[in-house]
Every structure is written in structure tokens, then in C-alpha cells.
Amino acid sequence: MVIEWRTGSDGDAGDQHPKRAAEYVRMSTEHQKYSTDNQSAEIRAYAERRGFEIVRTYADEGKSGLRVDGRESFQRLLADIQNGSADFEAILVYDVSRWGRFQDPNEASHYVWLCKSAGINVHFCAEQVENDGSMGSSIVTTVKQVMAGEYSRELSVKVFKGQCRLISLGYRQGGAPGFGLRRMLIDENGNHKGVLDRGEHKSIATDRVVLVPGPQQEVETVREIYRQFVEDGSTERQIAEWLNAEGILSDLDRRWTRGAVHQLLINDKYAGHNVWGRTSYKLKTRHVRNAPSEWIRHNGAFSALVPQALFNQASLIIEQRSKRLTDEEMLVLLADMLKHNGYLSGLIIDEFDHGPSSSAYQSRFGSLLRAYSLVGYVPDHDYRYVDINRALRRLHPSIVKSIIDGINAVGGTAVQILENDTLLVNDEITVSVVIARCTLTRGGSRRWKIRLDESLRPDLTICARMDDENMFALDYYVLPRMTLSEGVLRLADHNGLSLDAFRFESLDGLFDLAKRAQLRKAA
Structure with a gap:
């Protein structure tokens, strides 16, 4: 049963002029063929009941809701609102999850607030409570946003465990098969259904994919590559030249290179092993290179093209080549x-x-x-900032610790929240600490560029400006949330009263604010 919560504006619009609105629709994968059509149908029914005229459509098809990155239409929607070019007064969205499955519900609320601050309300058409800013609405909407993010997190965990399970059973999880191998589609009983060509995918959920030896000529070529490398002492480049002279193309129909031969010699699948999880990219955060102990393996999952002993010899040669x-x-x-x-x-x-x-x-x-x-080589691009940023990341924990120690020393409390690396001061104020790297312009002027995590929305942001050599903190900016309207803050030596009013030579003033004061009891 669906309960509709109606306001005084519900029902027929009468003779009133329809209110202009934009609709936003999103689906996560290309397989949800009719998802956006279904959303749009519900949105238009809602618009008809509420007296809205849909004048603009923003659609992100096949886009994850975990982040704003990659959602071009959502970004364009926000840009139109912020630059004042929006010709509508409301945004209609099917439900909270279509707006986004952000892992931090504050991020979802932030984008709603950006729209509302421009005079444009966001309506979630399929939700049972109006998004009108009331206390009840805010509580329900926040719970829905948390649930939307939690759904993605739980799904990620389940999918990862499922993939690990399939790998342990010997099934292939994505990726090109490689030269000399082919992807074989099998049914739930293990019966072969046919070889998948490049670009083809399984269409039945219960089907699985395994690797099988390819054409005999390719298999013999793989074995010859290993033999030449191990027994003849040929290098990867010599083997590549031999392959190209024989007119043998790689699995991508390209000429062989030293790197392509090298990859063939180090991949466990040629010894019949199923290895997965060398890197991970969970919840669209960042790619992480996992330690070998964290890889998921199933030895002997496929028919080996080369004996294990030969594969081990090749691996040993490559390993010793750098170790010695x-x-x-x-x-x-x-x-x-x-x-x-x-x-x-x-x-x-x-x-x-x-x-x-x-x-x-x-x-x-x-x-x-x-x-x-x-060796005295300096690339055309100045990459020194990579080392500087790495040093500043190492410096960040010590600055955070000094702030915690300073607050504790005056009788206050400061606790570091490990989930988002912010501080909770006196159990009531959230503080984010960022470090601003100093760069010099061609004219010798100093500049600092600070990227802020807009999803955190702390009460205070402490920006430590580094000196010319990026060795020590030059000064500090203690910025309240109200001063941070953008995700990027650019500073010069002098920035006007609106920013420099928050500049301090040290953080003693912040520590004084954190002091606890005894109040007399009321008579």
C-alpha cells in the first residue's frame, strides 16, 4: 500500500499558470533498459497532479549514483542552477536513490541545499513524505539517504564476496583471455555452451565463464615463447622480433612488443591458475594495489598451457634480473x-x-x-609536486596531533574521527584540517590552492599554509563553514578582509576558544 501525503496545493491546479520544472532521471547500468522511462512516467504523473510543467530533462543513463564524477547531466543541472541559467523553479526526481547513493548522506543533502539556496526545490515524487524542509521531512529524507548509501555498501560487500566465491570455484571474472586462451561459456551443470568472441558476454545469470586452450597453433606458440626465454636465454625483445618476423599477431591483432611478451611470461593463467584481486576499486573511491597475500587464487583452475616448473623458471629469471x-x-x-x-x-x-x-x-x-x-634527468613537466605532496601527507598527522594536544592542554577535548579524518572538539564542534602547498608564480609571487572535501561540511576548517620550501607552516586560516561556498580555495599573500580576518600566526586563539569555563549555578 502506498500512502500519499497531500498538502493544500495537491489536486487540480485549476486556472493557475503551471510552474516550470526540470526532471532528473538516472539508472545505474545499461541493462536497466526501461528504468529512466519508468521514472519519467511517474514524474510526469506527479507533475500533472501538482501543476508542474516539465520544461527540461536531465538524464544520466548507465551512471552510478555513488559519486558526482561521471554524471554529466547531474553536473550540468547543478551548473545551470549555480550560474543562474536555470529556467525552472523545481526539480522532480523519482526518489532519493535516483538523486544519488552517496556514502555520506551530507553530500546528498548538500546538493539539495545548493538547489534550495537558489530558490529551486527538489521534489522526490515516489517518496511518501514531502521534501518541504519540515522537521519530519528532514528526518525521513536523511534516513532515506542513509539507506540509499547503505544499500550500495552492502551490495558492494555481497558482490565482492560473490566474486571471491566464483574465483575460488575456478570461474573467470572479466578481462581478456590472452593469447593462446579462449573464454568458454558453461551452464550451471558445467556443460560447455560455446566460445565467447571478443566483446561477447554471457546473457544468462546462471552461466559461467572459464578459460580453455585456444587454437593449437597459438598454444604451441606460447610454449615456444617460454622455451626460448628459459632454455635459449632469449630476451623478451628477441622473442617479440621473432614473433613479428613469423607474422604472428598478438591476441589484440597487433604486432608484439617487449612489454606484451613480458606480460605473457608473468601471468599465472598460463600455468592454469585463476588469480583475481590484484587491484580493487570499491565504491568508486580510488584504485588500490593489493598485497599478494590478499589476492584471490584457485590453483589448477584451467588447463595449463605450460608446465608449472617451466613457469616457475621464467618467473625466477625475471625476479633475479632485478634482484642481482x-x-x-x-x-x-x-x-x-x-x-x-x-x-x-x-x-x-x-x-x-x-x-x-x-x-x-x-x-x-x-x-x-x-x-x-x-641520473640527472628532469622531465619536461615539473613533477616535484608529487614528492612535495607525499611529504605533506606525511606531515598531516603531526599537525593534527599538535592540534589535539593543544586543545587537551587547555582542558578541552578533541577526538579524531578515523572514518573521515576530522576532529570532534568538546563533543560539539567538527573540525577538518588541510595543508596548503606553496607554489611560486613566474613573477615570484606565492600562491596556495586548497581542495576542500565538500561532503564533510565541518563547522571549522583549519588550513595550514606552508612556507616557500613547504617545510613548515607559515600561518593558519581558521574558516567557519559559512565562508566556504566553493570546493576550491585559492590564496595569495593578501586576500582581503573577507578571508584574512580568519588568518592567525598560531593556533593559540583556537585553543583559547576550546577552554572549558565554569558557570555559576542559577540562584
Whole structure:
């Protein structure tokens, strides 16, 4: 049963001029073919009942609601509202989940607030409570936003566990099969249904995909690649040249390169193993490179194209190729690459014969940029900011600790909330701490650019401006929430009273505000 909560404006619009409105629809995957049509039908029925005229449609099809990134129509909707070009006074959305499944409900509320502050209300047509700003509406809407985000989180956990389970059973989870292998579609009983060509996918939920040997000629080529590498001592480049001379194309119908041969020699699937989870990208946050102990494996899941002993020998050769070199020897090789090519890149390093891979240089020297600097190479682009940002990230915890210690020293309390790295001061004020890197213009003027996490919405934001060398904090800006209307803050040496009024040489003033004061009891 659906209960409609009606206001005095419900029912026929009468002779009143219809109110102009925009509709926003979104579906998560391309498989939800009719989802946006169904949303639009419900929205238009709502508009007819409430006296709205839909004059604009914003549609994000096949877009996740976890983030704003990638939702071009949603971004355009917000931009139209903020720049004053919106020709409507309301936005009609099917329900809270279509607005977004943000992991922080404050982010969803923030975008609603941006619209409302411009005089444009957001209506959730299928929800049972009006989004009118009342206390009851705010509570229900917030609960709905939390539920929408929690649904995605729980679904992510379930999907990940399901994928791990399928991997452990020996089923393939996405990705190209590779040269010499093919993707075989099997039914729920394990019966083969046919080979999937490039770009083809299974259409029945209970079907699964496994890897099987490809054409015999490709299988023999894979074995010959391993034999030449292990027994003949051929390099990846020599093998690539042999393959190209024989007119053999890669699985992508391209000529072979050293890197392509290298990838074939290090992939466990050629020994018959199913390995998954080398990287992860949960809830659209950021890619994480997982440790080998966290990979999901099923050894012997497929028919091996090469014996395990041969695969192990190839892996050992590649591993020892970098392990047996000292730092000085690796840098000599890097200097030779620079002299031969005139510049350096990860691709050039990976294509170099008898040398370690770019990942080996990263592991040995901390980063490719540091390895470049040790051989006197400076890229055309100034990448020093990468090392500076890395140093500032290491500095951030110490600044946060100094703030906590300062507040505790005057009798206040400060607790770090690990989920979002903010501070809760005296159990009532939320504080975010950011560090602003100093850059110099061509004219020598100092500039600071600060990216703020708009989803946090803390009561106070403490911006520590670094000095010219980005070694020490120059001063601090203690900014209340009301001063932060944009996600990016740009500072110069002098920024006018509207910002510089919040500038302090130290945080002693903040610590004084955190002091607890004894109040006399009322008579």
C-alpha cells in the first residue's frame, strides 16, 4: 500500500499558470533498459497532479549514483542552477536513490541545499513524505539517504564476496583471455555452451565463464615463447622480433612488443591458475594495489598451457634480473637508456633488454622520479609536486596531533574521527584540517590552492599554509563553514578582509576558544 501525503496545493491546479520544472532521471547500468522511462512516467504523473510543467530533462543513463564524477547531466543541472541559467523553479526526481547513493548522506543533502539556496526545490515524487524542509521531512529524507548509501555498501560487500566465491570455484571474472586462451561459456551443470568472441558476454545469470586452450597453433606458440626465454636465454625483445618476423599477431591483432611478451611470461593463467584481486576499486573511491597475500587464487583452475616448473623458471629469471643488480648497476642501466633515447618513461624502461622493469625501479628507489633525478634527468613537466605532496601527507598527522594536544592542554577535548579524518572538539564542534602547498608564480609571487572535501561540511576548517620550501607552516586560516561556498580555495599573500580576518600566526586563539569555563549555578 502506498500512502500519499497531500498538502493544500495537491489536486487540480485549476486556472493557475503551471510552474516550470526540470526532471532528473538516472539508472545505474545499461541493462536497466526501461528504468529512466519508468521514472519519467511517474514524474510526469506527479507533475500533472501538482501543476508542474516539465520544461527540461536531465538524464544520466548507465551512471552510478555513488559519486558526482561521471554524471554529466547531474553536473550540468547543478551548473545551470549555480550560474543562474536555470529556467525552472523545481526539480522532480523519482526518489532519493535516483538523486544519488552517496556514502555520506551530507553530500546528498548538500546538493539539495545548493538547489534550495537558489530558490529551486527538489521534489522526490515516489517518496511518501514531502521534501518541504519540515522537521519530519528532514528526518525521513536523511534516513532515506542513509539507506540509499547503505544499500550500495552492502551490495558492494555481497558482490565482492560473490566474486571471491566464483574465483575460488575456478570461474573467470572479466578481462581478456590472452593469447593462446579462449573464454568458454558453461551452464550451471558445467556443460560447455560455446566460445565467447571478443566483446561477447554471457546473457544468462546462471552461466559461467572459464578459460580453455585456444587454437593449437597459438598454444604451441606460447610454449615456444617460454622455451626460448628459459632454455635459449632469449630476451623478451628477441622473442617479440621473432614473433613479428613469423607474422604472428598478438591476441589484440597487433604486432608484439617487449612489454606484451613480458606480460605473457608473468601471468599465472598460463600455468592454469585463476588469480583475481590484484587491484580493487570499491565504491568508486580510488584504485588500490593489493598485497599478494590478499589476492584471490584457485590453483589448477584451467588447463595449463605450460608446465608449472617451466613457469616457475621464467618467473625466477625475471625476479633475479632485478634482484642481482645493485642500486649503482640499476642506475647505470637507467643512464644508458637516457643516453640512447634522450628521455625516460615507464614504457622505455619496460622495453629495455636485460634490465629490470619500471616497477622494480619504483620499488627500489621509492618512485621513478627519484630514480630519474639520480641520473640527472628532469622531465619536461615539473613533477616535484608529487614528492612535495607525499611529504605533506606525511606531515598531516603531526599537525593534527599538535592540534589535539593543544586543545587537551587547555582542558578541552578533541577526538579524531578515523572514518573521515576530522576532529570532534568538546563533543560539539567538527573540525577538518588541510595543508596548503606553496607554489611560486613566474613573477615570484606565492600562491596556495586548497581542495576542500565538500561532503564533510565541518563547522571549522583549519588550513595550514606552508612556507616557500613547504617545510613548515607559515600561518593558519581558521574558516567557519559559512565562508566556504566553493570546493576550491585559492590564496595569495593578501586576500582581503573577507578571508584574512580568519588568518592567525598560531593556533593559540583556537585553543583559547576550546577552554572549558565554569558557570555559576542559577540562584
